[in-house]
Amino acid sequence: MEKPEVEEGAPALAGGTDDARPPASSGAADDPRPPALASTADDVLRQAPAATSAAVRKCMQGNKRRDTTPELKVRALLRELGYPGYRLDWKKAPGHPDIAYPGRKIAIFVMGCFWHRCPVCDLPQPKSNVAYWQAKFDRNVERDARTRRALEEAGWKVVYIWEHELKKSHLEATRRKLHEAVRRP
Ligand SMILES: [Zn+2]
Numbered sequence: 788m789e790k791p792e793v794e795e796g797a798p799a800l801a802g803g804t805d806d807a808r809p810p811a812s813s814g815a816a817d818d819p820r821p822p823a824l825a826s827t828a829d830d831v832l833r834q835a836p837a838a839t840s841a842a843v844r845k846c847m848q849g850n851k852r853r854d855t856t857p858e859l860k861v862r863a864l865l866r867e868l869g870y871p872g873y874r875l876d877w878k879k880a881p882g883h884p885d886i887a888y889p890g891r892k893i894a895i896f897v898m899g900c901f902w903h904r905c906p907v908c909d910l911p912q913p914k915s916n917v918a919y920w921q922a923k924f925d926r927n928v929e930r931d932a933r934t935r936r937a938l939e940e941a942g943w944k945v946v947y948i949w950e951h952e953l954k955k956s957h958l959e960a961t962r963r964k965l966h967e968a969v970r971r972p
Contacts, residue, residue, distance in 0.1 A: 858897045860953045870969045882934030892943040900950045908951050
């Protein structure tokens with residue numbers, strides 16, 4: 788998801804896990820900001836001196852982030868499985884799939900369990916600014932559903948890989964799931 792390019796395998800910038808982890812809730816009553824947005828990678832990136840070109844800046848300010856650790860793991864699995872020909876953040880399809888095989892219309896989304904409200908993990912929501920977070924999560928879930936529908940209506944196969952599916956204990960199952968999804972008949 789959108790971030791400056793980092794090399795495959797390079798240690799992820801702060802953004803590597805921020806999509807995945809619940810932001811620490813500040814809890815400070817006198818802080819009018821939404822909780823914990825101050826320390827996200829986005830802010831770090833906005834201040835980063837590297838944000839010189841308009842393209843990079845636009846990329847940094849996008850909602851989506853690229854090259855998160857979970858995405859790198861999925862891409863590594865796909866290469867191991869022998870399907871290296873994927874495209875990233877494919878803009879010609881609804882929802883800009885994180886990983887896509889446009890010719891075969893396979894869209895893979897790497898989903899943060901917190902932000903996308905993984906039904907398996909069902910992670911607790913922040914205790915403060917409840918309405919703010921609820922609205923944000925609702926929007927994310929609605930957008931995900933809309934994107935999925937639009938892709939499927941356009942003939943795409945949609946695959947979600949949840950972040951928890953990339954834990955060591957799940958990795959074999961996830962490898963099989965991916966193989967099932969991408970293998971040629
Ligand atoms: Zn999960």
